[in-house]
Amino acid sequence: MLTIKNLQASIEDKAILKGIHLSIKPGEVHAIMGPNGSGKSTLANVLAGREEYQITAGTMHYQGIDLSTLTADERAHLGLFLSFQYPVEIPGVSNLYLLKSALNAKRKHMGLEEIDAIDFLSIVREKMKLLHMDDSYLYRDVNSGFSGGEKKRNEILQLLLLEPSLCILDETDSGLDIDALRIVAEGINLMRNEKRSILLITHYQRLLDYIKPDVVHILSEGKIVAEGDYTLATQLEAEGYEPFLQKKTGG
Amino acid sequence: MISQSLFAACAVLPGWDKHLRLDAWQNWQTMPLPTIRDEAWKYTNLARLEKTIFIKPATTPSSLTLNDIPLTIPEDRFCFINGSFNPALSAPLNAESYLLSQRAWPSIPKKQQTPVSYFERLNAAMLSDGLYLDIKKNSNNPIYLVLLQDKTAEFSTHHLRHRIKVHAGIKSEIVIVDWGLADTTSLTTYVIDIELSEGAELNCIHLKKAGTQGYHIRQTHAHLAKNSHLNHFNFDFGAKLSRNEISAWLQGEHAACQLNGLALARAQDHIDNQTKIGHLAPKTNSLEQYRGIIDDKACHIFHGHVLIDAHAPDSIANQQNKNILLTSTGQAYAEPQLEIYNQNVQCIHGATVGDIDAEALFYLRSRGLSDEIARQLLIFGFARSILETIHDKSLQSELALWIKTHLALDSELILDLYREDDHEDIN
Ligand SMILES: Nc1ncnc2c1ncn2[C@@H]1O[C@H](COP(=O)(O)OP(=O)(O)O)[C@@H](O)[C@H]1O
Ligand SMILES: [Mg+2]
Numbered sequence: 001m002l003t004i005k006n007l008q009a010s011i012e013d014k015a016i017l018k019g020i021h022l023s024i025k026p027g028e029v030h031a032i033m034g035p036n037g038s039g040k041s042t043l044a045n046v047l048a049g050r051e052e053y054q055i056t057a058g059t060m061h062y063q064g065i066d067l068s069t070l071t072a073d074e075r076a077h078l079g080l081f082l083s084f085q086y087p088v089e090i091p092g093v094s095n096l097y098l099l100k101s102a103l104n105a106k107r108k109h110m111g112l113e114e115i116d117a118i119d120f121l122s123i124v125r126e127k128m129k130l131l132h133m134d135d136s137y138l139y140r141d142v143n144s145g146f147s148g149g150e151k152k153r154n155e156i157l158q159l160l161l162l163e164p165s166l167c168i169l170d171e172t173d174s175g176l177d178i179d180a181l182r183i184v185a186e187g188i189n190l191m192r193n194e195k196r197s198i199l200l201i202t203h204y205q206r207l208l209d210y211i212k213p214d215v216v217h218i219l220s221e222g223k224i225v226a227e228g229d230y231t232l233a234t235q236l237e238a239e240g241y242e243p244f245l246q247k248k249t250g251g
Numbered sequence: 252m253i254s255q256s257l258f259a260a261c262a263v264l265p266g267w268d269k270h271l272r273l274d275a276w277q278n279w280q281t282m283p284l285p286t287i288r289d290e291a292w293k294y295t296n297l298a299r300l301e302k303t304i305f306i307k308p309a310t311t312p313s314s315l316t317l318n319d320i321p322l323t324i325p326e327d328r329f330c331f332i333n334g335s336f337n338p339a340l341s342a343p344l345n346a347e348s349y350l351l352s353q354r355a356w357p358s359i360p361k362k363q364q365t366p367v368s369y370f371e372r373l374n375a376a377m378l379s380d381g382l383y384l385d386i387k388k389n390s391n392n393p394i395y396l397v398l399l400q401d402k403t404a405e406f407s408t409h410h411l412r413h414r415i416k417v418h419a420g421i422k423s424e425i426v427i428v429d430w431g432l433a434d435t436t437s438l439t440t441y442v443i444d445i446e447l448s449e450g451a452e453l454n455c456i457h458l459k460k461a462g463t464q465g466y467h468i469r470q471t472h473a474h475l476a477k478n479s480h481l482n483h484f485n486f487d488f489g490a491k492l493s494r495n496e497i498s499a500w501l502q503g504e505h506a507a508c509q510l511n512g513l514a515l516a517r518a519q520d521h522i523d524n525q526t527k528i529g530h531l532a533p534k535t536n537s538l539e540q541y542r543g544i545i546d547d548k549a550c551h552i553f554h555g556h557v558l559i560d561a562h563a564p565d566s567i568a569n570q571q572n573k574n575i576l577l578t579s580t581g582q583a584y585a586e587p588q589l590e591i592y593n594q595n596v597q598c599i600h601g602a603t604v605g606d607i608d609a610e611a612l613f614y615l616r617s618r619g620l621s622d623e624i625a626r627q628l629l630i631f632g633f634a635r636s637i638l639e640t641i642h643d644k645s646l647q648s649e650l651a652l653w654i655k656t657h658l659a660l661d662s663e664l665i666l667d668l669y670r671e672d673d674h675e676d677i678n
Contacts, residue, residue, distance in 0.1 A: 092632025105619035
């Protein structure tokens with residue numbers, strides 16, 4: 001599904017990713033954990049196609065395609081989805097319009113006709129029900145004046161609707177209270193299947209209690225410094241990042 | 252700019268004070284043209300205007316019809332063509348109204364008689380016509396005041412003055428449309444006095460498209476009594492030189508005003524918005540939202556002066572100005588000016604000038620929208636946030652179409668945007 005080799009990226013000549021290796025197979029859930037500023041969001045943004053970052057070395061392939069040759073919208077059409085750490089407010093554009101345009105853009109790429117307005121509404125309402133969102137979300141401007149938790153829910157709504165093959169979730173858990181976390185995690189779990197891959201970026205272990213990852217990576221200063229199964233996250237929760245960071249400097 | 256003989260050729264309106272007119276002319280002649288050394292004109296150079304020779308006064312009405320403007324003008328309207336009142340296109344009004352050219356206005360309060368500024372003096376001297384609206388009854392429908400210019404207005408000057416009085420406790424809406432149908436070189440001055448009595452409410456929507464060669468200078472003065480409320484909307488679609496000055500004086504307790512504006516400047520357009528809000532009484536409230544979208548080599552100026560008097564405790568003022576520059580050759584100047592003489596007030600202001608928001612662009616593209624569509628959505632969304640502050644839905648969608656055409660946005664996109672939101676009404 002996703003193969004990243006020696007990925008290095010910088011912004012304004014400041015190196016941020018310093019050689020990332022990562023491979024995710026279809027059906028797998030991977031978690032990336034790491035302290036603030038370690039480069040987690042940068043990795044997510046580079047994968048999604050944010051042009052401000054320069055890729056200085058390495059490769060990233062998604063379903064065998066070199067991602068660096070594709071624009072952000074082309075990556076989205078091929079089934080890559082990034083749930084933003086800070087979803088952007090877009091005043092003047094309704095949520096409904098964005099949801100429908102996003103879905104139609106993908107359908108167009110797949111050679112399908114635009115979705116019928118009534119069908120669309122019934123599909124989107126069904127997904128909203130899963131996330132305990134009421135109808136008013138549709139008619140509000142995209143993320144405008146949404147609380148932190150509402151924004152995150154809105155990201156997951158888009159995820160459920162677009163049914164991507166590779167879901168990158170950047171700190172979807174932050175800003176959610178415990179009930180919202182459970183609802184959002186259930187939404188994500190619904191998406192789990194043998195074909196779809198999920199990359200969970202998180203700061204804390206608590207999301208991983210709901211969505212159990214197959215592999216956990218620890219990122220520090222732009223490099224993966226430790227890898228393991230789910231127990232790595234538990235260990236991290238108990239001992240903090242310190243031992244892992246020291247291990248890195250030690251060798 | 253304007254010769255003695257053009258002044259002499261100007262019809263003397265029966266309703267206008269002859270002495271005032273002559274005084275204004277003499278005072279105008281002795282007054283120097285404002286230059287960029289004057290603080291209030293530092294970004295707007297009038298040298299080109301000064302060199303332009305205007306040769307015609309307001310002309311006789313042409314054969315225009317209302318179908319010539321791409322906007323639905325409902326009943327309850329007053330139409331002026333090339334500066335002159337046109338009875339054929341006008342339709343009865345609910346409100347009591349008096350035309351300067353037909354009969355005397357009720358007398359103007361003394362302190363408003365003497366024109367002070369350069370263009371007000373010119374306006375008083377050369378007055379083409381004007382309307383006094385005396386609004387004593389509530390009305391559900393807006394009153395339209397329309398000024399059209401066609402190609403016969405080449406090198407002419409038009410000067411209008413309206414006075415709008417809304418009586419105590421009355422609610423009203425006025426839409427003022429200035430539309431240049433051709434890109435004629437012409438000069439229009441406009442003076443509008445608004446008086447809101449206690450508890451009165453007025454929505455005043457001003458739409459202007461003056462043509463690429465038009466000079467259009469407007470001064471609006473509003474006086475608000477206790478508990479009265481003014482919502483003023485200024486949509487400017489550009490001109491060679493468009494200057495909109497508005498002053499709102501909150502004179503009575505709890506008086507409130509909202510001044511919103513949208514400037515869409517492209518090609519070589521120059522739009523200069525100068526606002527002044529005076530909080531003169533306790534618990535007065537003002538909200539100001541001005542936005543500019545600047546393309547090509549165009550320019551938008553926003554100067555927002557907020558004065559809070561010592562006698563205006565517990566007042567709230569909020570001023571926001573945002574500009575998007577679509578090119579590196581466009582210019583935007585955002586200047587807040589706060590003058591506060593009372594400590595017990597809340598005053599918020601913010602001004603930005605920038606490109607299309609890169610974060611928002613990436614967000615939309617990451618959802619599969621093309622660069623082109625994403626940009627258009629962001630531009631339109633930026634304009635729409637102001638558009639939606641007017642509550643009249645049908646006017647809103649007409650204006651959306653103007654904006655779409657003006658910014659060369661994709662029709663389908665904008666229609667879709669509205670179609671989607673219409674579902675809300677169905678559900
Ligand atoms: N757009 C940017 N401009 C400048 N520096 C950036 C930018 N984005 C990220 N950085 C820097 O890169 C480093 C990693 O940031 P980020 O990827 O957001 O970390 P994380 O998500 O792990 O907290 C930080 O030092 C941050 O300041
Ligand atoms: Mg981050």
